[in-house]
Amino acid sequence: MLLDARSLDEKAVLDCDVCIVGAGAAGIAIACELAGGPLSVLLLEAGGTSFHAAEQDPLQGSVAPSSPHAPAHLYRRHGLGGATAVWGGRCVPLDPIDFEARPYVPHSGWPVGWDEVAPFYRRAHDYLRSGACAYTxxxxxxxxxxxxxxxxxxxxxxxxxxxxxSEPTDFGRAYLPRLRHASNVRILAHAHCLRVETAESGAVTALACAGEPQRRFAVRPRFTVIAAGGLEATRLLLASDGSRRGGLGNESGRLGRFYMCHxxxxxxxxxxxxxxxxxxxxxxxxxxxxxxxxxxxxxxxxxxxxxxxxxxxxxxxPFISNPAHRNGILSAVYLAKDCVLPEYRRKIATIERAQRDRMVQDWRFWAAHVGNVARDTVPVGRFGADWVRRRILPQRKLPHVVVRNRNGVxxxxxxxEQVPNPDSRVGLGADTDAFGVPRLHIDWRMxxxxxxxxxxxxxxxxxxxxxxxxxxxxxxxxxxxxxxRDSTPIGGHHMGTARMAASLRDGVVDANGEVFGTPGLFVTGSAVFPTCGHANPTLTIVALAVRLADHLKMRARGEQAASIAARGQMAA
Known part of the structure; x- marks a missing residue:
């Protein structure tokens, strides 16, 4: 069932067994794993079924002047499917060494091992539509x-x-039909989760939410899963500061710290x-x-x-910006750079900075690019036709441009991978969004x-x-x-700000993603990565989400069995 939070009654209260905050890759994977089961599921998504620029405003934030990090909103997306609506599709698992506590890598080591995560990579492949789990x-x-x-x-x-x-698979388009027809799943679009409210014991009492700035409602779940993305999940924990410790799960002082990008x-x-x-x-x-x-x-x-x-x-x-490569295809792509994805535009700009002492962009620079295209008219034409055939038209798309160098160079x-660094961090800024939630301030560092x-x-x-x-x-x-030193952080890889650890002394969540000190509240996604390896995070995000879904099913069965046993003892 698909509902719109903007049409809810003022101060409505919704009850459910599992509330999932965020309908990106992780949130939708968990909802699909729970679909058709005994647990009632409410999936909250701040956006709608299609992209609207106005709905992206809460993702705006600030970046420290000394940091080369991209603007806070870039590479993130409110809307069903989240960032999978705009991702490139690269799927790579972490390596076994990434899970190890390496003596030369401070703060390294996961509380789970490679063997515990590996089986879930195979199940994640089904969601990502990336074929067999084979990487040699x-x-x-x-x-x-x-x-x-x-x-x-x-x-x-x-x-x-x-x-x-992956195709690349847009989780919103791919899995919305399945979830809409699941009798135990409700999807609530345009639903902004503003704060997690807790009792003195630390247990979650409600989620304070809004469909519009002046239309508030609440959710009362048994279990809460924050799957809002590597930055937004941490923002919600920071903003839910009933503990006055700097956010939920911040007993160790590590919430928002150890921010890693590749x-x-x-x-x-x-x-x-x-x-x-x-x-x-x-x-x-x-x-x-x-x-x-x-x-x-x-x-x-x-x-x-x-x-x-x-x-x-x-x-x-060769460097696409420099026409000395004398390749018409590369020059054509460079001249059309404003049509490519923002991340690739930013990469081109980084290369240009590195070459600034050797490359002057005067009229001769542009004439050389045009000349390259003119000399390679036939190859450029073939490339354009092939690009339409393999990138524009099919569902499974050619990922991006790769051109063989004629000189073997x-x-x-x-x-x-980055070293986990406690001084690389995200926090709350002074400005707030239209819902009154403080915006993120990012200070990424090498x-x-x-x-x-x-x-x-x-x-x-x-x-x-x-x-x-x-x-x-x-x-x-x-x-x-x-x-x-002029290297840049990959824009969409936001990791480590709610790190997983064996104890609250060292992290924010435990090996299952449950927030220390807040029973029943879970975080999933790249925010929980203690280290990041070199692998793009999406495959691991989905694998951990599927693993968490299994844990929630087992946890619910355990609580039900304990309740039945307790009632039997009382009757006796």
Missing amino acids: VPEALGADAPETISGFRSDVIDTDRIERF IENTLGRLCLTPQARPAVVDFERTADGVYVRRKFCLNADAQRRHGLMNATFRLHF YPLDFNM TEQDVDSILRTFRVLRDAFARSGCARLDLDERSLEAQA
Whole structure:
């Protein structure tokens, strides 16, 4: 059943067994797992079934002047499906090492292990529509698939790893029909959860909500799941400050701290030797039609031996901004950059900053780009037709542009894990939104260990490629550190601000996502990640959501059994 909170009676009170705040990937996955069962479910979504700009205003916030973080609202979305309405579809699981307490990574270690989470990745794949849970070249593409770089062998670099891509699946469109027809599920659109109200015991008494600024209502749930996103979930906990400890779950003082994003940049030049050496650069498709792309990583032993953070690398095309690449396709994409996704526009701007001393954007710059397109009219035309055929028209879309370099030279695009840093944080600002809730203030930071890990990782890669005889990694040591410091946080990866821990001394929620000191209140999503690995978070978000749904079912059965036993004892 789909309802509109703006049509509720003033001061209405809604009862349910499970209230889920947020109808993005995590919230919808939990609702689907509970659909058709004995628990009554209320799914609250601040937006509607389609995008409306005015509904995004509560996501606005401020960013510390010294931080390169994107504007607070960017890459977030109010509306059924949440950010899955605009995501790129990349699916990657965390690695076993990401769950470990690593002595060289402060505050590392999850209270759950890889073996406990791995089974839920397989179930998450069904929701994401990303095919089999297979992440090596032989598993995904078959034993006869060509090597990523022909002849390359290394004892530190894994080159048989892949990333898979969802359609990309918009959870609102994909799962709204199923939830609307589930007899135990109500979806309440345009429903803003403003505050979690608690008793002196810490238990949740109600959720204070609003359909419009002047139309308030309340929800009284047995269990509450905050699935509002890596930033918005923390904002709600911070704003629910009945404890006067700085927010619910803040007994340890860690709420809002340890804010991590993946660090992104493009550094160095990998030169294949000889330049005609076969290498797989473009997207491939599995037998079931899923797009995948090769990547390579330092293996876990190398990470431990050198004390490095986890990272992934991809062969990238030349800097798109610089017309010296003489590639008409790249110039056409650059000239049309205002039509691409905001995150890619921001990446282009980052590259331009890094090249500012070597690239002047005068009339000659623009003429060179136009000249590239003119010289490559036929390839550009073929690319445009292929883009329409594989990106615009089908449901399963080509993820993005990848262009082979004619000279066998590829910059390395990387995503790297951040060190959990308590001084990188989000908090509440002085301004409020139309509902009276304080807006977020973001102070994302890199650490010296982050920069050091980037530099030493690239040097380990350089030495490994040199030993192989298959390629040469050129690094400009004079500018390498400055380039590393100019790396940016990936905009949509908001992690760590309500971290999971074994005890309230070290985190905000326990291994099941239950908030310390507030029984029956759960948080799910990337906010609970204690460390972030290099993997895009969506697959792990859905896996943890499915795991939480199983826990809620078991918890409800346990409480019911205890209630029946208690009544039997009283009767006796």
